[in-house]
Amino acid sequence: MTVISKQALLDQIYEDWGSKPQSKICVEILEYLLRSSQASHITYGSLRKVIGKLYNDNELLMAVQYLCGDKTKLFEVKFELLDYDDNYIEVSNAEIDYANETGKLVHPESGEYISDFEDKVYMYFQPSLIVKNIAQ
Amino acid sequence: MIHQEISRAFVKSISYFNEFIRNELHIPLGLKDNANLFPLIDHMYESDEGKVGELSFLTDEGSIKNEKMRKGKVDLRRELYHKAGKEAVDHISTYRISILWNLTILDDIETYPELLLPGQSHCLNSKPPKLDEVIVKKCSCLEDYNFILNKIIKYLDDCD
Numbered sequence: 001m002t003v004i005s006k007q008a009l010l011d012q013i014y015e016d017w018g019s020k021p022q023s024k025i026c027v028e029i030l031e032y033l034l035r036s037s038q039a040s041h042i043t044y045g046s047l048r049k050v051i052g053k054l055y056n057d058n059e060l061l062m063a064v065q066y067l068c069g070d071k072t073k074l075f076e077v078k079f080e081l082l083d084y085d086d087n088y089i090e091v092s093n094a095e096i097d098y099a100n101e102t103g104k105l106v107h108p109e110s111g112e113y114i115s116d117f118e119d120k121v122y123m124y125f126q127p128s129l130i131v132k133n134i135a136q
Numbered sequence: 137m138i139h140q141e142i143s144r145a146f147v148k149s150i151s152y153f154n155e156f157i158r159n160e161l162h163i164p165l166g167l168k169d170n171a172n173l174f175p176l177i178d179h180m181y182e183s184d185e186g187k188v189g190e191l192s193f194l195t196d197e198g199s200i201k202n203e204k205m206r207k208g209k210v211d212l213r214r215e216l217y218h219k220a221g222k223e224a225v226d227h228i229s230t231y232r233i234s235i236l237w238n239l240t241i242l243d244d245i246e247t248y249p250e251l252l253l254p255g256q257s258h259c260l261n262s263k264p265p266k267l268d269e270v271i272v273k274k275c276s277c278l279e280d281y282n283f284i285l286n287k288i289i290k291y292l293d294d295c296d
Contacts, residue, residue: 036226041198045260046229049178053295057264082258122261 003133006034009072016071017063021055025063026072033074033131042075042125064125075125082120083107091121143268146170174267175295176288177253178230181213185235185287188212189250192232192257195225200257207236231255231265241279249273249280251287 009030017023032050033039044064051060068075079091089108099105105117114120154166181188190204191212201221205212212218222228234252241247252271259265270288275281 032226036196039196039226041194042196043194043229043260044263045231045265046194046196046227048264049227049229061263122258124261 002130003135004130005135006030009074009134012071016066021059022063022066025051025055025060026067029063029067030074033127034134034136037132040126041078042127044123044125047125068125073128073130076128078124078126079121080124081105081107081114081117082122083114088122096121146268170268171292172264172266172268173253173270173288173292174231174255174259174265176291177233177255177267179291179295180235180253181230181233183291184213185291186211186237186251187235188233189236190232190234190252191218191230192255193228193230194257194260195228197225201228202232229260231257231259237283239280239283241277247274247276247280249275249284251284 010027013026013030014023017026028051029047044060047064048057048060064075066072068077077093079093079096080088081091082088091105091108095105095108099117099121105114105121106112107114150167150170157163157166180186181191188205188211189207190202192200192202194200203212203215203218205215232253232255234250236248236250239247239249250273252273253267254269254271255265255267259267272281272284275284
């Protein structure tokens with residue numbers, strides 16, 4: 001189990017983004033993850049609320065993409081399907097990859113093909129194991 | 137599904153309208169893109185505007201919450217159960233709200249217009265979250281309708 005210090009993460013963020021708004025966005029999101037250990041299903045709308053109105057969507061998107069990437073890996077990207085009965089069903093990344101290749105998504109429970117799956121699959125973010133092992 | 141069909145119908149209506157005024161009336165400018173009303177939801181929730189009668193939101197632990205007050209009772213924002221829940225988490229992500237007002241239009245006539253911003257939970261997964269409709273309910277007269285329209289405009293301006 002790798003333990004990483006909060007300071008090392010902050011240094012990495014500022015090294016990568018310098019004085020750009022993304023530095024502050026990433027730091028605010030990091031602080032949020034550290035104070036909200038129960039958070040496990042984070043939507044884009046939630047992150048927007050975390051950072052407030054100071055930053056635009058483009059800046060937030062770039063920051064989130066960075067936090068999902070190899071440099072920090074604070075977030076794992078997850079997908080869920082909103083099915084005909086308005087139930088959210090988790091879909092694995094492998095199933096999404098397969099659907100993108102073939103144009104067909106198989107319902108994880110019923111086995112039926114889902115048409116227009118792009119309109120019914122939604123992305124959210126889950127704090128990675130790294131977040132649980134940050135030494136403050 | 138119904139929501140998607142309504143949205144598609146709106147887009148189609150705007151398209152037909154623009155085509156009509158361009159071809160028949162020779163007016164080049166048509167209706168533009170609709171305003172994104174989603175930011176209004178949280179903005180109005182965090183304000184002290186009216187009484188919140190209905191609220192739907194997500195928490196980052198993965199729950200979907202729907203809360204509704206009996207008509208005319210306490211503002212949901214001030215209800216003990218709601219307040220305690222909100223204080224227990226960092227924040228909530230609102231996606232649907234109804235706000236009610238109590239207006240006096242004449243000395244002894246009161247009205248209770250209501251604004252519903254009918255977002256859906258998956259809106260919060262969009263980048264950015266979007267909403268292109270409102271539902272205005274229980275208007276007794278034009279003044280009620282204009283009152284709500286002005287509230288929408290005011291809070292939309294504040295969101296910019």
